[in-house]
Amino acid sequence: MTVQVEIWTDINCPFCYLGKERFEQALTDFAHRDDVEVVHRSFELDPTLSADESGPVIAKIAHKYGISQAQAAANERGIGAQATELGLPYLTEGRDYGSSFDMHRLLHHALAQGKQDELLDALYRANFAEQQSLFGSHERLVEIAVATGLDESDVRAVLADPDAYAAEVRADEQEAAQLGATGVPFFVIDRKFGVSGAQPPAVFVQALNQAWADREPAVQMVGGADVCGPDGCELPVRG
Template sequence: MAVQVEIWTDINCPFCYLGKRRFEEALEAFPHRDDVTVVHRSFELDPTLPRDHSDAVVPYIAEKYGISEAQAAANERGIGAQAEAMGLSYVTEGRDFGSSFDMHRLLHFALEQGRQEQLLDALYAANFGEQRALFGDTERLVEVAVSAGFDEQAVRAVLDDPDAYADAVRADEAEAARLGARGVPFFVLDRKYGVSGAQPPEVFAQALEQAWADHAPKLEIVADAEVCGPDGCAVPQRD
Protein backbone atom coordinates (compact mmCIF):
# COMPACT_ATOMS: atom_id res chain seq x y z
CA MET A 1 0.00 0.00 0.00
CA ALA A 2 1.38 3.41 -0.97
CA VAL A 3 0.17 6.98 -1.03
CA GLN A 4 1.05 8.91 -4.18
CA VAL A 5 1.90 12.59 -3.94
CA GLU A 6 2.08 14.53 -7.21
CA ILE A 7 3.69 17.96 -7.07
CA TRP A 8 3.25 20.49 -9.86
CA THR A 9 6.12 22.99 -9.88
CA ASP A 10 8.17 25.32 -12.05
CA ILE A 11 11.90 26.01 -11.76
CA ASN A 12 11.18 29.75 -11.97
CA CYS A 13 9.00 29.61 -8.86
CA PRO A 14 10.70 30.48 -5.54
CA PHE A 15 7.74 29.18 -3.54
CA CYS A 16 8.11 25.81 -5.27
CA TYR A 17 11.68 25.78 -3.99
CA LEU A 18 10.54 26.57 -0.44
CA GLY A 19 7.50 24.32 -0.63
CA LYS A 20 9.56 21.31 -1.64
CA ARG A 21 11.72 21.67 1.46
CA ARG A 22 8.70 22.14 3.76
CA PHE A 23 6.98 19.10 2.30
CA GLU A 24 10.17 17.06 2.71
CA GLU A 25 10.33 18.08 6.36
CA ALA A 26 6.79 16.79 6.90
CA LEU A 27 7.47 13.62 4.93
CA GLU A 28 10.63 12.86 6.91
CA ALA A 29 8.62 12.87 10.15
CA PHE A 30 5.71 10.88 8.67
CA PRO A 31 5.60 7.35 10.18
CA HIS A 32 4.72 5.78 6.81
CA ARG A 33 7.17 7.81 4.71
CA ASP A 34 8.56 4.67 3.05
CA ASP A 35 5.09 4.03 1.66
CA VAL A 36 4.78 7.45 0.01
CA THR A 37 5.62 7.82 -3.68
CA VAL A 38 6.44 11.33 -4.88
CA VAL A 39 6.21 12.37 -8.54
CA HIS A 40 7.03 15.86 -9.78
CA ARG A 41 4.81 17.24 -12.53
CA SER A 42 5.40 20.04 -15.05
CA PHE A 43 3.93 23.54 -14.86
CA GLU A 44 5.25 26.58 -16.74
CA LEU A 45 4.57 29.95 -15.16
CA ASP A 46 4.88 31.52 -18.60
CA PRO A 47 4.58 28.97 -21.43
CA THR A 48 4.68 31.76 -24.03
CA LEU A 49 8.36 32.55 -23.51
CA PRO A 50 10.79 31.58 -26.29
CA ARG A 51 13.10 28.75 -25.30
CA ASP A 52 16.17 31.00 -25.56
CA HIS A 53 14.68 33.71 -23.33
CA SER A 54 16.62 34.98 -20.32
CA ASP A 55 16.05 38.18 -18.38
CA ALA A 56 16.76 39.63 -14.95
CA VAL A 57 14.31 38.62 -12.22
CA VAL A 58 13.84 41.89 -10.34
CA PRO A 59 12.77 44.08 -13.32
CA TYR A 60 10.46 41.27 -14.47
CA ILE A 61 8.75 41.06 -11.06
CA ALA A 62 8.39 44.84 -10.90
CA GLU A 63 6.74 45.01 -14.32
CA LYS A 64 4.50 41.98 -13.79
CA TYR A 65 3.06 43.15 -10.47
CA GLY A 66 3.15 46.89 -11.14
CA ILE A 67 5.56 47.70 -8.32
CA SER A 68 8.88 49.51 -8.18
CA GLU A 69 12.15 47.66 -8.65
CA ALA A 70 13.01 48.61 -5.08
CA GLN A 71 9.86 46.85 -3.86
CA ALA A 72 10.59 43.83 -6.06
CA ALA A 73 14.13 43.64 -4.66
CA ALA A 74 12.73 43.85 -1.12
CA ASN A 75 10.37 40.97 -1.91
CA GLU A 76 13.31 38.92 -3.12
CA ARG A 77 15.19 39.61 0.10
CA GLY A 78 12.14 38.52 2.08
CA ILE A 79 11.97 35.21 0.23
CA GLY A 80 15.72 34.84 0.65
CA ALA A 81 15.35 35.19 4.41
CA GLN A 82 12.72 32.43 4.43
CA ALA A 83 15.01 30.20 2.39
CA GLU A 84 17.98 30.88 4.65
CA ALA A 85 15.90 29.94 7.70
CA MET A 86 15.38 26.52 6.11
CA GLY A 87 19.03 26.06 5.19
CA LEU A 88 18.49 26.78 1.49
CA SER A 89 20.80 28.93 -0.62
CA TYR A 90 19.04 31.90 -2.21
CA VAL A 91 20.72 34.63 -4.25
CA THR A 92 18.59 37.77 -4.14
CA GLU A 93 20.43 39.65 -6.89
CA GLY A 94 21.68 38.72 -10.33
CA ARG A 95 19.35 35.78 -11.04
CA ASP A 96 17.55 35.32 -14.34
CA PHE A 97 14.25 33.80 -15.42
CA GLY A 98 13.05 32.33 -18.68
CA SER A 99 11.45 29.38 -20.42
CA SER A 100 11.54 26.22 -18.32
CA PHE A 101 10.14 23.94 -21.03
CA ASP A 102 13.43 22.16 -21.77
CA MET A 103 14.03 21.72 -18.03
CA HIS A 104 10.65 20.02 -17.69
CA ARG A 105 11.46 17.78 -20.63
CA LEU A 106 14.68 16.77 -18.89
CA LEU A 107 12.78 16.12 -15.66
CA HIS A 108 10.58 13.61 -17.49
CA PHE A 109 13.73 12.00 -18.87
CA ALA A 110 15.09 11.84 -15.31
CA LEU A 111 11.82 10.31 -14.09
CA GLU A 112 12.35 7.43 -16.52
CA GLN A 113 15.83 6.99 -15.03
CA GLY A 114 14.38 6.90 -11.51
CA ARG A 115 16.38 10.02 -10.58
CA GLN A 116 13.95 12.88 -11.02
CA GLU A 117 14.52 14.22 -7.50
CA GLN A 118 18.26 14.62 -8.07
CA LEU A 119 17.81 16.66 -11.23
CA LEU A 120 15.11 18.86 -9.72
CA ASP A 121 17.31 19.64 -6.72
CA ALA A 122 20.21 20.48 -9.04
CA LEU A 123 18.06 22.82 -11.12
CA TYR A 124 16.72 24.58 -8.04
CA ALA A 125 20.22 24.99 -6.63
CA ALA A 126 21.53 26.38 -9.92
CA ASN A 127 18.64 28.82 -10.27
CA PHE A 128 18.25 30.08 -6.72
CA GLY A 129 21.69 29.48 -5.28
CA GLU A 130 23.91 30.89 -8.04
CA GLN A 131 24.10 34.19 -9.91
CA ARG A 132 25.10 32.52 -13.16
CA ALA A 133 22.40 32.61 -15.85
CA LEU A 134 20.49 29.34 -16.17
CA PHE A 135 17.71 30.00 -18.67
CA GLY A 136 18.15 30.12 -22.41
CA ASP A 137 21.60 28.49 -22.21
CA THR A 138 21.75 24.89 -23.40
CA GLU A 139 25.35 24.42 -22.33
CA ARG A 140 24.56 25.60 -18.82
CA LEU A 141 21.62 23.21 -18.63
CA VAL A 142 23.81 20.32 -19.78
CA GLU A 143 26.38 21.28 -17.16
CA VAL A 144 23.78 21.21 -14.38
CA ALA A 145 22.38 17.85 -15.48
CA VAL A 146 25.83 16.29 -15.74
CA SER A 147 26.74 17.63 -12.29
CA ALA A 148 23.67 15.77 -11.00
CA GLY A 149 25.08 12.51 -12.36
CA PHE A 150 23.36 12.23 -15.75
CA ASP A 151 25.09 11.09 -18.91
CA GLU A 152 26.07 14.06 -21.06
CA GLN A 153 25.35 12.37 -24.37
CA ALA A 154 21.88 11.28 -23.20
CA VAL A 155 21.09 14.78 -21.92
CA ARG A 156 22.19 16.37 -25.20
CA ALA A 157 20.07 13.89 -27.14
CA VAL A 158 16.97 15.02 -25.25
CA LEU A 159 17.75 18.71 -25.68
CA ASP A 160 18.60 18.32 -29.37
CA ASP A 161 15.18 16.77 -30.05
CA PRO A 162 12.48 19.40 -29.38
CA ASP A 163 9.79 16.71 -29.40
CA ALA A 164 11.41 14.49 -26.75
CA TYR A 165 9.10 14.36 -23.71
CA ALA A 166 7.23 17.43 -24.99
CA ASP A 167 3.92 15.55 -24.91
CA ALA A 168 4.56 14.50 -21.31
CA VAL A 169 5.10 18.12 -20.28
CA ARG A 170 1.92 19.25 -22.04
CA ALA A 171 -0.04 16.37 -20.50
CA ASP A 172 1.05 17.42 -17.01
CA GLU A 173 0.01 21.00 -17.68
CA ALA A 174 -3.36 19.93 -19.05
CA GLU A 175 -3.94 17.75 -15.99
CA ALA A 176 -3.06 20.64 -13.67
CA ALA A 177 -5.71 22.76 -15.40
CA ARG A 178 -8.26 19.95 -15.13
CA LEU A 179 -7.58 19.64 -11.40
CA GLY A 180 -8.07 23.37 -10.92
CA ALA A 181 -4.47 24.41 -10.24
CA ARG A 182 -4.19 28.17 -10.70
CA GLY A 183 -0.57 28.36 -9.54
CA VAL A 184 2.30 26.40 -8.09
CA PRO A 185 3.40 24.65 -6.01
CA PHE A 186 0.34 22.42 -6.16
CA PHE A 187 0.32 19.14 -4.23
CA VAL A 188 -2.18 16.35 -4.94
CA LEU A 189 -2.40 13.33 -2.64
CA ASP A 190 -3.96 10.19 -4.09
CA ARG A 191 -6.03 12.38 -6.41
CA LYS A 192 -8.28 13.10 -3.41
CA TYR A 193 -6.66 15.98 -1.55
CA GLY A 194 -5.04 19.14 -2.87
CA VAL A 195 -2.67 21.50 -1.10
CA SER A 196 -1.84 24.80 -2.79
CA GLY A 197 1.22 26.87 -1.99
CA ALA A 198 4.34 26.60 0.16
CA GLN A 199 2.42 25.64 3.28
CA PRO A 200 4.04 25.07 6.71
CA PRO A 201 5.24 21.49 7.35
CA GLU A 202 2.37 20.85 9.77
CA VAL A 203 -0.17 21.42 6.97
CA PHE A 204 1.58 18.87 4.80
CA ALA A 205 1.77 16.50 7.77
CA GLN A 206 -1.98 16.75 8.28
CA ALA A 207 -2.63 16.11 4.57
CA LEU A 208 -0.37 13.04 4.64
CA GLU A 209 -2.16 11.67 7.71
CA GLN A 210 -5.55 12.20 6.12
CA ALA A 211 -4.51 10.57 2.84
CA TRP A 212 -3.02 7.63 4.72
CA ALA A 213 -6.16 7.16 6.84
CA ASP A 214 -8.34 7.08 3.73
CA HIS A 215 -5.88 4.86 1.90
CA ALA A 216 -5.66 2.23 4.67
CA PRO A 217 -8.09 -0.69 4.40
CA LYS A 218 -11.13 -0.36 6.63
CA LEU A 219 -12.34 -3.33 8.65
CA GLU A 220 -16.03 -4.09 8.46
CA ILE A 221 -17.44 -5.92 11.49
CA VAL A 222 -19.83 -8.61 10.23
CA ALA A 223 -20.50 -10.35 13.58
CA ASP A 224 -20.26 -9.25 17.21
CA ALA A 225 -20.46 -11.00 20.61
CA GLU A 226 -19.18 -10.64 24.18
CA VAL A 227 -15.58 -9.47 24.44
CA CYS A 228 -12.95 -8.64 27.01
CA GLY A 229 -11.39 -5.20 26.85
CA PRO A 230 -9.36 -2.69 28.89
CA ASP A 231 -12.34 -2.20 31.24
CA GLY A 232 -12.93 -5.91 31.80
CA CYS A 233 -15.09 -8.57 30.27
CA ALA A 234 -18.72 -8.44 29.34
CA VAL A 235 -20.79 -9.98 32.10
CA PRO A 236 -23.25 -12.61 30.87
CA GLN A 237 -26.81 -11.70 31.66
CA ARG A 238 -29.04 -14.29 33.39
CA ASP A 239 -32.55 -14.86 32.19
Protein backbone atom coordinates in the same frame (compact mmCIF):
# COMPACT_ATOMS: atom_id res chain seq x y z
CA MET B 1 0.29 0.25 0.54
CA THR B 2 1.72 3.50 -0.79
CA VAL B 3 0.63 7.11 -0.93
CA GLN B 4 1.36 8.90 -4.19
CA VAL B 5 2.15 12.61 -4.07
CA GLU B 6 2.24 14.51 -7.35
CA ILE B 7 3.81 17.95 -7.21
CA TRP B 8 3.33 20.50 -9.97
CA THR B 9 6.22 22.98 -9.95
CA ASP B 10 8.26 25.36 -12.09
CA ILE B 11 11.98 26.02 -11.74
CA ASN B 12 11.26 29.75 -12.01
CA CYS B 13 9.06 29.62 -8.90
CA PRO B 14 10.78 30.48 -5.60
CA PHE B 15 7.87 29.12 -3.58
CA CYS B 16 8.28 25.77 -5.34
CA TYR B 17 11.87 25.79 -4.09
CA LEU B 18 10.69 26.53 -0.53
CA GLY B 19 7.70 24.21 -0.80
CA LYS B 20 9.82 21.21 -1.76
CA GLU B 21 11.93 21.69 1.37
CA ARG B 22 8.90 22.14 3.62
CA PHE B 23 7.28 19.03 2.17
CA GLU B 24 10.45 17.02 2.72
CA GLN B 25 10.59 18.25 6.31
CA ALA B 26 6.99 17.07 6.70
CA LEU B 27 7.95 13.62 5.47
CA THR B 28 10.35 13.24 8.39
CA ASP B 29 7.35 13.62 10.73
CA PHE B 30 5.11 11.24 8.77
CA ALA B 31 5.07 7.75 10.27
CA HIS B 32 4.72 6.08 6.85
CA ARG B 33 7.26 8.18 4.95
CA ASP B 34 8.87 5.07 3.44
CA ASP B 35 5.56 4.35 1.74
CA VAL B 36 5.29 7.71 -0.03
CA GLU B 37 5.93 7.89 -3.78
CA VAL B 38 6.68 11.40 -5.07
CA VAL B 39 6.34 12.36 -8.73
CA HIS B 40 7.14 15.86 -9.99
CA ARG B 41 4.87 17.29 -12.69
CA SER B 42 5.49 20.14 -15.11
CA PHE B 43 4.03 23.63 -14.86
CA GLU B 44 5.37 26.72 -16.65
CA LEU B 45 4.67 30.06 -15.00
CA ASP B 46 5.05 31.69 -18.41
CA PRO B 47 4.69 29.20 -21.26
CA THR B 48 4.88 32.04 -23.82
CA LEU B 49 8.60 32.63 -23.23
CA SER B 50 10.85 31.69 -26.12
CA ALA B 51 13.93 29.56 -25.51
CA ASP B 52 16.28 32.51 -26.03
CA GLU B 53 14.37 35.03 -23.90
CA SER B 54 15.71 35.95 -20.48
CA GLY B 55 16.34 38.97 -18.27
CA PRO B 56 16.66 40.23 -14.69
CA VAL B 57 14.14 38.74 -12.27
CA ILE B 58 13.53 41.94 -10.31
CA ALA B 59 12.62 43.93 -13.42
CA LYS B 60 10.36 41.09 -14.56
CA ILE B 61 8.54 40.96 -11.22
CA ALA B 62 8.10 44.74 -11.12
CA HIS B 63 6.58 44.75 -14.61
CA LYS B 64 4.36 41.71 -14.02
CA TYR B 65 2.80 42.98 -10.79
CA GLY B 66 2.88 46.70 -11.53
CA ILE B 67 5.16 47.57 -8.63
CA SER B 68 8.42 49.46 -8.36
CA GLN B 69 11.74 47.70 -8.70
CA ALA B 70 12.45 48.69 -5.09
CA GLN B 71 9.29 46.85 -4.01
CA ALA B 72 10.21 43.85 -6.15
CA ALA B 73 13.68 43.79 -4.59
CA ALA B 74 12.13 43.92 -1.11
CA ASN B 75 9.92 40.96 -2.02
CA GLU B 76 12.99 39.02 -3.10
CA ARG B 77 14.69 39.78 0.21
CA GLY B 78 11.59 38.54 2.04
CA ILE B 79 11.67 35.26 0.13
CA GLY B 80 15.38 35.02 0.83
CA ALA B 81 14.69 35.34 4.55
CA GLN B 82 12.21 32.47 4.36
CA ALA B 83 14.79 30.38 2.52
CA THR B 84 17.39 31.11 5.19
CA GLU B 85 14.99 29.89 7.88
CA LEU B 86 14.78 26.60 6.00
CA GLY B 87 18.54 26.36 5.58
CA LEU B 88 18.35 26.98 1.82
CA PRO B 89 20.79 29.27 -0.02
CA TYR B 90 19.09 32.07 -1.96
CA LEU B 91 20.47 34.91 -4.09
CA THR B 92 18.29 37.96 -3.61
CA GLU B 93 20.09 39.95 -6.31
CA GLY B 94 21.41 39.23 -9.77
CA ARG B 95 19.13 36.33 -10.68
CA ASP B 96 17.46 36.06 -14.07
CA TYR B 97 14.44 34.32 -15.53
CA GLY B 98 13.75 32.43 -18.74
CA SER B 99 11.89 29.57 -20.35
CA SER B 100 11.82 26.39 -18.29
CA PHE B 101 10.36 24.19 -21.03
CA ASP B 102 13.62 22.37 -21.85
CA MET B 103 14.21 21.81 -18.13
CA HIS B 104 10.81 20.19 -17.78
CA ARG B 105 11.59 17.95 -20.75
CA LEU B 106 14.81 16.93 -19.06
CA LEU B 107 12.96 16.25 -15.82
CA HIS B 108 10.71 13.78 -17.64
CA HIS B 109 13.80 12.11 -19.07
CA ALA B 110 15.28 12.01 -15.56
CA LEU B 111 12.08 10.41 -14.24
CA ALA B 112 12.55 7.55 -16.68
CA GLN B 113 16.11 7.17 -15.39
CA GLY B 114 15.18 7.33 -11.70
CA LYS B 115 16.96 10.68 -11.27
CA GLN B 116 14.11 13.17 -11.32
CA ASP B 117 14.36 14.35 -7.73
CA GLU B 118 18.13 14.82 -7.98
CA LEU B 119 17.82 16.85 -11.18
CA LEU B 120 15.07 19.05 -9.77
CA ASP B 121 17.20 19.85 -6.71
CA ALA B 122 20.17 20.66 -8.96
CA LEU B 123 18.07 22.98 -11.15
CA TYR B 124 16.70 24.77 -8.09
CA ARG B 125 20.20 25.28 -6.71
CA ALA B 126 21.44 26.57 -10.05
CA ASN B 127 18.56 29.02 -10.35
CA PHE B 128 18.27 30.29 -6.79
CA ALA B 129 21.73 29.87 -5.28
CA GLU B 130 24.35 30.12 -8.05
CA GLN B 131 25.59 33.21 -9.89
CA GLN B 132 25.94 31.57 -13.29
CA SER B 133 22.79 31.90 -15.38
CA LEU B 134 20.60 28.84 -15.80
CA PHE B 135 18.84 30.11 -18.90
CA GLY B 136 19.72 30.39 -22.56
CA SER B 137 22.43 27.73 -22.67
CA HIS B 138 22.03 24.04 -23.35
CA GLU B 139 25.61 23.56 -22.22
CA ARG B 140 24.67 24.76 -18.76
CA LEU B 141 21.78 22.29 -18.63
CA VAL B 142 24.03 19.47 -19.83
CA GLU B 143 26.55 20.27 -17.12
CA ILE B 144 23.88 20.22 -14.41
CA ALA B 145 22.16 17.08 -15.67
CA VAL B 146 25.37 15.08 -16.05
CA ALA B 147 26.41 16.06 -12.52
CA THR B 148 23.27 14.30 -11.24
CA GLY B 149 24.30 11.05 -12.92
CA LEU B 150 22.46 11.29 -16.24
CA ASP B 151 24.22 10.11 -19.40
CA GLU B 152 25.63 13.06 -21.36
CA SER B 153 24.79 11.70 -24.81
CA ASP B 154 21.20 11.02 -23.73
CA VAL B 155 20.85 14.51 -22.27
CA ARG B 156 22.20 16.11 -25.44
CA ALA B 157 19.84 14.01 -27.55
CA VAL B 158 16.83 15.19 -25.53
CA LEU B 159 17.84 18.83 -25.76
CA ALA B 160 18.55 18.55 -29.50
CA ASP B 161 15.08 17.16 -30.22
CA PRO B 162 12.39 19.75 -29.35
CA ASP B 163 9.74 17.03 -29.49
CA ALA B 164 11.42 14.78 -26.91
CA TYR B 165 9.12 14.63 -23.86
CA ALA B 166 7.26 17.73 -25.09
CA ALA B 167 3.95 15.87 -25.09
CA GLU B 168 4.54 14.74 -21.50
CA VAL B 169 5.16 18.32 -20.38
CA ARG B 170 2.02 19.59 -22.11
CA ALA B 171 -0.01 16.71 -20.68
CA ASP B 172 1.11 17.64 -17.15
CA GLU B 173 0.13 21.25 -17.73
CA GLN B 174 -3.28 20.32 -19.12
CA GLU B 175 -3.88 17.99 -16.20
CA ALA B 176 -3.00 20.76 -13.74
CA ALA B 177 -5.63 22.95 -15.37
CA GLN B 178 -8.21 20.16 -15.17
CA LEU B 179 -7.45 19.72 -11.47
CA GLY B 180 -8.00 23.44 -10.90
CA ALA B 181 -4.41 24.50 -10.32
CA THR B 182 -3.91 28.18 -11.03
CA GLY B 183 -0.45 28.44 -9.48
CA VAL B 184 2.37 26.40 -8.06
CA PRO B 185 3.51 24.59 -6.04
CA PHE B 186 0.43 22.38 -6.23
CA PHE B 187 0.41 19.06 -4.36
CA VAL B 188 -2.07 16.27 -5.09
CA ILE B 189 -2.17 13.25 -2.80
CA ASP B 190 -3.67 10.03 -4.16
CA ARG B 191 -5.78 12.15 -6.52
CA LYS B 192 -8.06 12.92 -3.56
CA PHE B 193 -6.41 15.65 -1.51
CA GLY B 194 -4.88 18.88 -2.78
CA VAL B 195 -2.54 21.33 -1.08
CA SER B 196 -1.79 24.63 -2.77
CA GLY B 197 1.27 26.72 -2.01
CA ALA B 198 4.44 26.39 0.08
CA GLN B 199 2.53 25.49 3.22
CA PRO B 200 4.12 24.87 6.64
CA PRO B 201 5.25 21.26 7.21
CA ALA B 202 2.39 20.67 9.66
CA VAL B 203 -0.16 21.21 6.87
CA PHE B 204 1.52 18.58 4.71
CA VAL B 205 1.69 16.14 7.63
CA GLN B 206 -2.03 16.60 8.22
CA ALA B 207 -2.80 15.97 4.55
CA LEU B 208 -0.59 12.87 4.44
CA ASN B 209 -2.19 11.45 7.58
CA GLN B 210 -5.63 12.06 6.13
CA ALA B 211 -4.68 10.35 2.89
CA TRP B 212 -3.19 7.40 4.76
CA ALA B 213 -6.30 6.99 6.93
CA ASP B 214 -8.48 7.18 3.84
CA ARG B 215 -6.69 4.13 2.44
CA GLU B 216 -7.63 1.95 5.42
CA PRO B 217 -10.41 -0.64 4.93
CA ALA B 218 -13.91 0.75 5.22
CA VAL B 219 -14.71 -1.82 7.94
CA GLN B 220 -12.33 -1.98 10.86
CA MET B 221 -12.20 -5.45 12.45
CA VAL B 222 -12.24 -5.60 16.23
CA GLY B 223 -11.63 -8.78 18.18
CA GLY B 224 -12.43 -12.23 16.84
CA ALA B 225 -15.00 -15.03 17.17
CA ASP B 226 -15.93 -18.41 15.70
CA VAL B 227 -17.00 -18.03 12.07
CA CYS B 228 -18.09 -20.15 9.12
CA GLY B 229 -16.69 -19.58 5.65
CA PRO B 230 -16.27 -21.23 2.23
CA ASP B 231 -13.93 -23.84 3.71
CA GLY B 232 -16.22 -24.75 6.56
CA CYS B 233 -16.64 -23.66 10.15
CA GLU B 234 -14.02 -23.12 12.78
CA LEU B 235 -14.28 -25.85 15.36
CA PRO B 236 -14.22 -24.81 18.99
CA VAL B 237 -11.26 -26.00 20.98
CA ARG B 238 -12.39 -28.40 23.70
CA GLY B 239 -10.45 -28.93 26.85
